[in-house]
Amino acid sequence: MQLCAITNRTRLSAATQSPAALRRQLLDLVESWTAGGVDFIQLREKDLSAPDLQSLAREMAEKIHRSRSKLLVNVSAVESAALAMAAGADGVHLAGKTAPGAVLGVRRLFRAAGRDAIISLPCHSLDDIHVARKEQVDLVLFSPVFEKLAAPETAPQGLEALRRACTAAEGLPVFALGGVTSFNAANCVTAGAAGVAGIRLFAGDDWRRLPAAN
Numbered sequence: 001m002q003l004c005a006i007t008n009r010t011r012l013s014a015a016t017q018s019p020a021a022l023r024r025q026l027l028d029l030v031e032s033w034t035a036g037g038v039d040f041i042q043l044r045e046k047d048l049s050a051p052d053l054q055s056l057a058r059e060m061a062e063k064i065h066r067s068r069s070k071l072l073v074n075v076s077a078v079e080s081a082a083l084a085m086a087a088g089a090d091g092v093h094l095a096g097k098t099a100p101g102a103v104l105g106v107r108r109l110f111r112a113a114g115r116d117a118i119i120s121l122p123c124h125s126l127d128d129i130h131v132a133r134k135e136q137v138d139l140v141l142f143s144p145v146f147e148k149l150a151a152p153e154t155a156p157q158g159l160e161a162l163r164r165a166c167t168a169a170e171g172l173p174v175f176a177l178g179g180v181t182s183f184n185a186a187n188c189v190t191a192g193a194a195g196v197a198g199i200r201l202f203a204g205d206d207w208r209r210l211p212a213a214n
Contacts (some may be wrong), residue, residue, distance in 0.1 A: 001210060002173070002208045003037070004039065004141070005197075005202035006177075006197060006202070008199045009022045009023065011203055012025050013030060018195075027060065029203075030064065031063055034063065034069045035088075038069050039068065039195065040070050040071075040072055040120075042120075043057055043071065045074075047073075050083055057073050057089055061088035070091065072091050075092045076094070078105035078109065081105075081110075085110055090117075091117040092096065092118075092120075093121070094119060094122075095122060098131060098149045105122075111145040120138060120140060121135070121140050122140070122143065123140045123142045126168050129165050132172060138173070139173040139194070140175065141191075142175065142177065143157075143177035145176045145177065145179060145188065146158075146178055147178045148178065156178065156179065162188060167192065174194055175195045176188035176191075176194060176196045177197040177198060178198075180198050181206060182206045196210070
């Protein structure tokens with residue numbers, strides 16, 4: 001079972017903590033993830049400015065250097081991917097609807113710097129899975145499996161939908177996202193998922209109960 005930890009530093013402690021304290025706490029958590037064998041760490045901090053996001057990404061990249069973990073930065077466009085590349089990230093998670101040519105654009109950007117990019121996409125339907133396959137991304141996050149997301153149109157889809165998505169992916173690694181816990185993660189893998197992803201799952205100690213973290 002592969003693991004993908006998604007950051008959200010505002011969930012770590014009380015909102016009264018200073019930005020610097022939250023940043024330090026997140027970086028400490030990143031160290032624990034790398035030590036515990038988390039495969040992918042997705043930096044998803046939507047409230048940060050581009051310079052602050054790049055600075056945080058650079059610190060995270062330094063933290064996970066020489067570990068098995070790979071750093072992906074959540075971006076919305078090819079132009080934003082340059083920020084991730086400059087910070088030393090291993091790739092990007094292209095959030096939102098994928099614009100035609102965006103995946104190829106990111107790959108060209110990284111290759112121009114002599115590096116290969118790891119690219120993930122969010123998927124909520126079989127149509128999204130087909131797009132991800134056509135674009136030849138490296139992994140997808142399929143959601144929501146057990147829990148409704150913020151948008152009203154994304155109700156929980158369940159294990160059967162996850163199973164169909166994994167079948168349609170034809171070998172493309174699918175990570176289950178949305179309400180995944182240490183108690184239902186194994187069911188996701190049985191349904192065909194390569195691994196699980198989450199925010200709350202990795203904010204505490206629940207992820208340590210997962211097979212890959214033992």
